[in-house]
Amino acid sequence: xxxxxxxxxxxxxxxxxxxxxxxxxxxxxxxxxxxxxxxxxxxxxxxxxxxxxxxxxxxxxxxxxxxxxxxxxxxxxxxxxxxxxxxxxxxxxxxxxxxxxxxxxxxxxxxxxxxxxxxxxxxxxxxxxxxxxxxxxxxxxxxxxxxxxxxxxxxxxxxxxxxxxxxxxxxxxxxxxxxxxxxxxxxxxxxxxxxxxxxxxxxxxxxxxxxxxxxxxxxxxxxxxxxxxxxxxxxxxxxxxxxxxxxxxxxxxxxxxxxxxxxxxxxxxxxxxxxxxxxxxxxxxxxxxxxxxxxxxxxxxxxxxxxxxxxxxxxxxxxxxxxxxxxxxxxxxxxxxxxxxxxxxxxxxxxxxxxxxxxxxxxxxxxxxxxxxxxxxxxxxxxxxxxxxxxxxxxxxxxxxxxxxxxxxxxxxxxxxxxxxxxxxxxxxxxxxx
Amino acid sequence: xxxxxxxxxxxxxxxxxxxxxxxxxxxxxxxxxxxxxxxxxxxxxxxxxxxxxxxxxxxxxxxxxxxxxxxxxxxxxxxxxxxxxxxxxxxxxxxxxxxxxxxxxxxxxxxxxxxxxxxxxxxxxxxxxxxxxxxxxxxxxxxxxxxxxxxxxxxxxxxxxxxxxxxxxxxxxxxxxxxxxxxxx
Ligand code: HEM
Ligand code: FES
Numbered sequence: 001x002x003x004x005x006x007x008x009x010x011x012x013x014x015x016x017x018x019x020x021x022x023x024x025x026x027x028x029x030x031x032x033x034x035x036x037x038x039x040x041x042x043x044x045x046x047x048x049x050x051x052x053x054x055x056x057x058x059x060x061x062x063x064x065x066x067x068x069x070x071x072x073x074x075x076x077x078x079x080x081x082x083x084x085x086x087x088x089x090x091x092x093x094x095x096x097x098x099x100x101x102x103x104x105x106x107x108x109x110x111x112x113x114x115x116x117x118x119x120x121x122x123x124x125x126x127x128x129x130x131x132x133x134x135x136x137x138x139x140x141x142x143x144x145x146x147x148x149x150x151x152x153x154x155x156x157x158x159x160x161x162x163x164x165x166x167x168x169x170x171x172x173x174x175x176x177x178x179x180x181x182x183x184x185x186x187x188x189x190x191x192x193x194x195x196x197x198x199x200x201x202x203x204x205x206x207x208x209x210x211x212x213x214x215x216x217x218x219x220x221x222x223x224x225x226x227x228x229x230x231x232x233x234x235x236x237x238x239x240x241x242x243x244x245x246x247x248x249x250x251x252x253x254x255x256x257x258x259x260x261x262x263x264x265x266x267x268x269x270x271x272x273x274x275x276x277x278x279x280x281x282x283x284x285x286x287x288x289x290x291x292x293x294x295x296x297x298x299x300x301x302x303x304x305x306x307x308x309x310x311x312x313x314x315x316x317x318x319x320x321x322x323x324x325x326x327x328x329x330x331x332x333x334x335x336x337x338x339x340x341x342x343x344x345x346x347x348x349x350x351x352x353x354x355x356x357x358x359x360x361x362x363x364x365x366x367x368x369x370x371x372x373x374x375x376x377x378x379x380x381x382x383x384x385x386x387x388x389x390x391x392x393x394x395x396x397x398x399x400x401x402x403x404x405x406x407x408x409x410x411x412x413x414x415x416x417x418x419x420x421x422x423x424x425x426x427x428x429x430x431x432x433x434x
Numbered sequence: 435x436x437x438x439x440x441x442x443x444x445x446x447x448x449x450x451x452x453x454x455x456x457x458x459x460x461x462x463x464x465x466x467x468x469x470x471x472x473x474x475x476x477x478x479x480x481x482x483x484x485x486x487x488x489x490x491x492x493x494x495x496x497x498x499x500x501x502x503x504x505x506x507x508x509x510x511x512x513x514x515x516x517x518x519x520x521x522x523x524x525x526x527x528x529x530x531x532x533x534x535x536x537x538x539x540x541x542x543x544x545x546x547x548x549x550x551x552x553x554x555x556x557x558x559x560x561x562x563x564x565x566x567x568x569x570x571x572x573x574x575x576x577x578x579x580x581x582x583x584x585x586x587x588x589x590x591x592x593x594x595x596x597x598x599x600x601x602x603x604x605x606x607x608x609x610x611x612x613x614x615x616x617x618x619x
Binding site for chain 2: 153156159178180280296
């Protein structure tokens with residue numbers, strides 16, 4: 001049972017009763033990892049490290065934070081000015097939220113590019129989408145806590161979305177608020193839930209990793225490990241690679257924390273919440289902008305469904321669609337390296353999402369180009385929203401049928417040692433090789 | 435003979451099965467009801483508490499308000515717009531035909547006294563506070579209120595005329611306690 005190699009009697013004694021060392025050895029040394037992983041495979045461990053950082057800084061912040069409408073804003077200012085290193089801890093937490101989304105978005109697009117959502121990793125992927133949803137909820141709740149103008153009005157606009165639900169909408173909103181507007185009861189429960197959800201995320205991350213370790217990592221060529229030549233142990237090879245990536249990340253992150261801590265934030269959130277005064281432009285945090293653009297792009301009723309409700313449905317559908325992605329894309333080839341057409345549409349999707357983000361940051365009825373007044377952000381938003389759904393619902397199923405994929409290498413080892421192009425050719429025309 | 439005993443065995447077995455099924459179902463239903471009863475307080479605690487409900491009326495002295503003037507008071511944590519409408523404003527609100535309205539409602543049904551328009555100052559789109567109550571603020575194309583968030587225009591009866599908001603500004607419950615005092619809520 002205990003397979004631990006150590007001769008240390010204490011370690012052996014413990015491992016015999018609680019096999020934590022066997023477990024670690026298994027995960028780090030015996031866990032087979034494809035030997036061709038590139039730097040896009042760093043972002044999973046980075047996300048994990050940020051999650052831990054958020055929990056540590058969050059717990060420290062809550063030692064000084066007061067969840068009451070009369071004190072919340074001042075308590076955050078006190079953290080910034082009076083608490084020892086409070087400014088640092090808050091700036092790490094604040095920019096950590098942004099970093100978390102940058103890293104997770106890259107992690108998700110990595111999955112889209114290399115087909116990591118395909119069999120046998122569908123549940124792994126779906127758990128990831130659950131984590132994204134939980135992160136969004138957590139970040140939304142956290143942003144309300146400093147009780148600035150954007151906190152208050154962001155909370156008002158987003159909770160009001162639920163009033164679009166027919167019949168039960170209004171009671172649900174009152175229930176969420178615990179009153180008749182966003183107020184003290186709302187702030188208190190948001191703090192409670194903001195504290196709770198990250199630990200729920202930890203739970204789902206554990207499931208995510210269990211699912212990952214069941215079939216192992218996908219890799220840039222997207223074919224499965226066939227024999228020993230294809231794999232290397234996680235430690236020390238990928239622990240070192242991940243640590244190097246962490247170093248690079250920390251350089252960028254520190255630059256934000258120390259030199260531009262408020263660059264990604266909105267200045268209005270340093271004005272205390274005023275329930276009687278709406279700021280001229282309510283914009284969400286940058287990581288919500290594409291979803292906000294989709295929400296606002298539906299301005300027309302369809303049959304008996306109101307535009308407001310349809311916008312909410314479209315926004316949630318833009319994420320929900322990721323749950324069924326493994327069944328929309330039926331192409332047997334995982335990696336976009338061997339899918340010449342999909343590869344191009346992948347990049348168009350990336351651009352589409354960036355455009356949605358830009359639309360979300362602008363007023364719907366401002367012109368996109370100063371030269372063409374008739375073309376407003378609302379129109380650009382409609383087009384890019386339509387394209388987003390077109391990509392997943394129409395393009396991917398069609399591509400899985402009609403795309404002619406390139407030949408796959410015979411093993412992971414082959415392109416690593418032989419150089420990608422030559423081997424692909426060799427695989428395609430075995431006769432000419434001789 | 436053999437047949438009849440066989441039948442008996444079968445029917446006995448069936449009897450036992452249905453008895454079990456019934457017990458299972460009854461237990462399950464009882465358990466589900468108990469669970470529901472235990473969970474309900476956990477859900478209902480999030481609804482407005484008694485003190486929040488108790489603080490949900492506001493009395494306003496109308497005397498200082500001039501003709502044509504608008505004031506904003508806070509009720510249940512949100513603004514209420516009180517307008518002492520001029521003759522022209524009332525006329526404006528009453529001459530439009532119902533068919534041209536997004537959310538058709540007669541002005542007569544939205545006020546208790548034509549002079550006093552009392553509406554909740556929360557945009558029915560996503561909850562911003564429309565501009566137009568203070569002097570010099572944009573009042574929109576229908577000279578009521580204008581919501582800057584996504585561009586909704588309200589008229590002098592607080593009805594939605596243009597923009598993404600689906601409904602008219604809502605009219606809170608209110609009573610005139612005396613000639614010059616109104617109780618909202
Ligand atoms: C998934 C992990 C988390 C995310 C994405 C997140 C996100 C955020 C965001 C965006 C803010 C607003 C920052 C600002 O503008 O000031 C915030 C504030 C806050 N968070 Fe978190 N958070 C996370 C975990 C936690 C945890 C685990 C705790 C407590 C145990 C916590 C406690 C707080 C407190 C007390 C504040 C208010 C102080 C402040 O505004 O800086 N957070 N969080
Ligand atoms: S909240 Fe008023 S127009 Fe959207």
